[in-house]
Amino acid sequence: MYIIHTDASYQIVNSSYENGVLTATTSTMASPSTVATHNIPLSVLTPDIEMDIAEWLVSVDGPFAGAQLVTNKSLANLDGTANTKLTGIETGVDVTKAASGTPEVNVRYTSAGVLKTGEIPKTVSGYKLTPAGGTAFTSGVTWAVAIISGSFTGAAPSMSGTGFGQLTLNSAPAIDEVILSITPTYNGRSHPPVTTKIKRVQDMAVAVQPSGSAFATTNVNLSNSTTTYTSAGTLLVTTGVGVTSVALTAANMTLAATGSIDGEKPCNIKWQRETSPGSASWVDIGVVTSSSPSPFVDAEFGDTLGSITNNMSDTGRAASTAYSYRLMYRRQSIGGPTAGSVVLDGPISAQG
Numbered sequence: 001m002y003i004i005h006t007d008a009s010y011q012i013v014n015s016s017y018e019n020g021v022l023t024a025t026t027s028t029m030a031s032p033s034t035v036a037t038h039n040i041p042l043s044v045l046t047p048d049i050e051m052d053i054a055e056w057l058v059s060v061d062g063p064f065a066g067a068q069l070v071t072n073k074s075l076a077n078l079d080g081t082a083n084t085k086l087t088g089i090e091t092g093v094d095v096t097k098a099a100s101g102t103p104e105v106n107v108r109y110t111s112a113g114v115l116k117t118g119e120i121p122k123t124v125s126g127y128k129l130t131p132a133g134g135t136a137f138t139s140g141v142t143w144a145v146a147i148i149s150g151s152f153t154g155a156a157p158s159m160s161g162t163g164f165g166q167l168t169l170n171s172a173p174a175i176d177e178v179i180l181s182i183t184p185t186y187n188g189r190s191h192p193p194v195t196t197k198i199k200r201v202q203d204m205a206v207a208v209q210p211s212g213s214a215f216a217t218t219n220v221n222l223s224n225s226t227t228t229y230t231s232a233g234t235l236l237v238t239t240g241v242g243v244t245s246v247a248l249t250a251a252n253m254t255l256a257a258t259g260s261i262d263g264e265k266p267c268n269i270k271w272q273r274e275t276s277p278g279s280a281s282w283v284d285i286g287v288v289t290s291s292s293p294s295p296f297v298d299a300e301f302g303d304t305l306g307s308i309t310n311n312m313s314d315t316g317r318a319a320s321t322a323y324s325y326r327l328m329y330r331r332q333s334i335g336g337p338t339a340g341s342v343v344l345d346g347p348i349s350a351q352g
Helices: 045-053
Strands: 002-005 010-018 023-032 098-100 104-108 122-130 141-149 158-160 166-167 179-188 196-203 213-222 229-239 245-249 255-256 265-274 281-291 304-306 312-315 322-331 342-351
Touching: 098 179, 098 322, 104 122, 104 166, 122 141, 122 179, 141 158, 141 166, 166 179, 213 229, 213 322, 245 322, 265 304, 265 312, 265 342, 281 312, 322 342
Parallel strands: 104 196
Antiparallel strands: 002 010, 010 023, 098 122, 122 166, 141 179, 158 166, 179 196, 213 342, 229 322, 245 312, 245 342, 255 304, 255 342, 265 281, 265 322
């Protein structure tokens, strides 16, 4: 329903869409004063009126020339006869539709400036277009991406999806920060874009410890998409004089899921000790720990990182003796929504 008036009459226009055409019937409600504007109580305005009529900023023709909306904005191409059509009005017009998405994406590098495993190509979910008071569109939306500032080392980013959008970084940022503009289009109309920053993030340098020292550390960066345990990093440490235990630390390591299948991606890590350095025979020690929280892929709300920790003390060791340890990593399950690759990232250490 749309409310209009002239200086002679006060009109209610009841409208409906049929086959993509807005059809209207008019009826005279009252005769306002001779002034060209008339205040309408807010109680008269339905959500449809507020959402639609306030967006159509055009002029009136026919016998209703000079009519004004209650919002003091004008209505386009209104035919002067009752039971006629409102022409020239675009369906789907609603600037109250809001686009949202990931404001910042990190592309990670080692302390030496080398791009980490699984970083490129990188897919980022969570771009959506939502009408005021409604739920996000799951179809009918197309997405486009443009570079506002900065550049990439190769192919430009791209967008996919016909409801929720996915941004794919096809190459690494060439500078520390690149800014992207991501625009949704619905019913042939573009809506205000979302801005996303692409940032280079580099690990802190890790001091190299001499082989056999009392402390050893390394940075882990390993992708796994299977339930088979894979070594994420090996540490060689020598217990001190009178020291009969080794403290092993894998604290708050990050888990980044990739892929297009929505769902939680649980993971496990555990420690192993080589029976003697160089023997290539390994035994499990301590307990297996699980991700908490697990990483999550979500096309609508965006992917979230997971975290995993396994800190323990390997007791009963001999003093002044070399020991070799490794952290083992796997996907806990890979069926259905749990399928996909997950990158384990972060430092591990051993203290003898």
